[in-house]
Amino acid sequence: MALTITCPICGKRNGYEFRFGGEEKGPRPEEKDLTPQAWCDYVHMNKCVAGVQEEWWFHKDGCGSWFKILRDTTTNLEQAAGEAAK
Amino acid sequence: MFFKNKPMWGKKTKLKSSYDVVIIGGGLHSLATAYYLSKEHGITDIAIIEKNYIGFGGAGRNTAIVRANQRTRYNVPLYKEALDLWPVLTKELDYNLMFNNCGNLNLMHSEAAMKAARMTIATAQFHGVESHLIDAKQAKELVPALNISEDITFPIHGAMFHPPGGVVRHDAVVWGLAKGCAKNGVQIHQQTEALDIGTRNGKVTSVTTSRGTINTKQVLISAGGYSAALIYDMLGIKLPISVLTIQAMVTQPLKPVLDHVVSSGAYHCYANQTLKGEIATGAHMDPWPNYTTLNTAHYIKHQAEALSEFLPCLRGVRFMRIWGGLADMTPDMAPIMDGNDQVEGFFMDCGWGYFGFKSCSAVGKYMAQFMAGNECPGMLKPFNLNRYQEHKLMGETAALVNYSPDN
Numbered sequence: 001m002a003l004t005i006t007c008p009i010c011g012k013r014n015g016y017e018f019r020f021g022g023e024e025k026g027p028r029p030e031e032k033d034l035t036p037q038a039w040c041d042y043v044h045m046n047k048c049v050a051g052v053q054e055e056w057w058f059h060k061d062g063c064g065s066w067f068k069i070l071r072d073t074t075t076n077l078e079q080a081a082g083e084a085a086k
Numbered sequence: 087m088f089f090k091n092k093p094m095w096g097k098k099t100k101l102k103s104s105y106d107v108v109i110i111g112g113g114l115h116s117l118a119t120a121y122y123l124s125k126e127h128g129i130t131d132i133a134i135i136e137k138n139y140i141g142f143g144g145a146g147r148n149t150a151i152v153r154a155n156q157r158t159r160y161n162v163p164l165y166k167e168a169l170d171l172w173p174v175l176t177k178e179l180d181y182n183l184m185f186n187n188c189g190n191l192n193l194m195h196s197e198a199a200m201k202a203a204r205m206t207i208a209t210a211q212f213h214g215v216e217s218h219l220i221d222a223k224q225a226k227e228l229v230p231a232l233n234i235s236e237d238i239t240f241p242i243h244g245a246m247f248h249p250p251g252g253v254v255r256h257d258a259v260v261w262g263l264a265k266g267c268a269k270n271g272v273q274i275h276q277q278t279e280a281l282d283i284g285t286r287n288g289k290v291t292s293v294t295t296s297r298g299t300i301n302t303k304q305v306l307i308s309a310g311g312y313s314a315a316l317i318y319d320m321l322g323i324k325l326p327i328s329v330l331t332i333q334a335m336v337t338q339p340l341k342p343v344l345d346h347v348v349s350s351g352a353y354h355c356y357a358n359q360t361l362k363g364e365i366a367t368g369a370h371m372d373p374w375p376n377y378t379t380l381n382t383a384h385y386i387k388h389q390a391e392a393l394s395e396f397l398p399c400l401r402g403v404r405f406m407r408i409w410g411g412l413a414d415m416t417p418d419m420a421p422i423m424d425g426n427d428q429v430e431g432f433f434m435d436c437g438w439g440y441f442g443f444k445s446c447s448a449v450g451k452y453m454a455q456f457m458a459g460n461e462c463p464g465m466l467k468p469f470n471l472n473r474y475q476e477h478k479l480m481g482e483t484a485a486l487v488n489y490s491p492d493n
Contacts, residue, residue, distance in 0.1 A: 003374070016384070020374035040475040044326035044417055048314035050377050073329075074377045 118450020311412025
């Protein structure tokens with residue numbers, strides 16, 4: 001389950017320095033006309049992709065930045081943006 | 087692969103082009119549901135579709151612990167029934183499931199934890215589940231190997247003692263239920279991957295597999311940790327689930343030293359001695375979602391540290407085997423059982439996290455009732471998917487846990 005993550009500021013580091021921040025779900029829904037379904041979707045629901053997914057990470061034992069990466073959940077390997085698009 | 091030519095549960099069958107019910111996943115929840123459908127509801131035209139072999143997933147990877155000391159009034163009766171069913175199933179299936187009700191000792195390491203335990207015990211007792219609060223001295227009397235001194239990382243304040251719990255031989259449950267299913271005419275198809283679910287006008291019509299399409303009106307996905315990905319992939323239904331690898335390991339065999347299941351939330355560690363003498367112990371989940379089921383030095387070290395603190399006699403004992411399985415965690419640590427809601431004829435049984443094994447017997451019974459009558463039994467009603475939207479999360483944890491970060 002080894003994982004290295006490339007922080008935009010600190011570069012490639014040990015995965016245990018980071019905190020997983022959830023799947024990328026787009027922008028927070030607007031408060032106006034917000035339905036319980038849309039809010040639940042944003043807060044709780046996941047796609048649980050077995051493959052490459054876009055996700056958030058926080059460099060908690062480092063620079064403190066929040067950023068997105070692409071990772072293959074079946075191998076724990078980071079993917080370059082171009083590679084994932086193929 | 088195992089039993090490819092001559093299955094141990096019965097005759098090898100040919101995949102037909104239609105079934106009354108198709109069940110995706112060859113684990114314990116699927117086998118138990120098929121068993122009860124065929125035994126109690128006369129529905130025997132069932133295909134269980136399994137990509138690998140039966141018991142490949144959580145059914146063969148859990149640490150065999152069973153108990154009924156959950157926290158909410160919805161969960162406790164379900165787990166109690168599951169626990170009560172082990173001796174019944176052993177007789178019914180005519181297969182030794184090796185149920186050993188040695189009792190569970192859940193260690194508490196602070197006054198706050200003792201308070202939380204008091205509430206859980208009150209709930210258990212209200213529902214007729216035996217569970218007591220004991221102090222550190224009494225815990226030491228039950229498990230003399232326990233270290234109750236003050237100079238460990240998390241000194242033991244007391245424990246929640248749950249005598250009817252224990253361990254069940256998990257592989258035996260797989261084999262016993264498979265035999266029971268086959269005897270009633272259920273077909274088990276290994277090495278068969280489910281690829282898609284066909285629907286028309288909001289109703290299930292077929293299941294596409296790697297070995298052809300099957301026409302069916304009812305399909306159940308109960309594929310353990312793989313359920314959430316399958317359900318999203320096939321039907322576009324998103325679930326409040328995070329799938330994480332959870333690791334477990336056994337030590338070399340020892341003479342009898344531990345005759346209860348001992349667990350500790352603070353140490354993130356639980357241990358029991360198997361009938362072979364090994365100390366089987368489990369760790370906490372990986373801190374980020376993944377499907378690898380790989381092991382890490384990080385957790386081997388963590389287990390060794392935890393065990394050698396509260397069971398110091400294990401210092402120097404070697405780990406012999408280590409493995410990983412998947413836990414599909416929900417935000418409220420309670421499962422999702424639903425059906426005929428999003429799509430008519432589609433049922434799901436998932437989100438069990440690391441409670442899938444201990445619940446399988448009772449869940450099979452109620453999911454079978456659900457599918458046979460097309461009406462949700464009262465026992466399962468609180469576990470619907472809509473509860474997240476209605477903000478009716480179940481309080482299965484004393485404090486809200488966020489299942490990826492930092493724990």
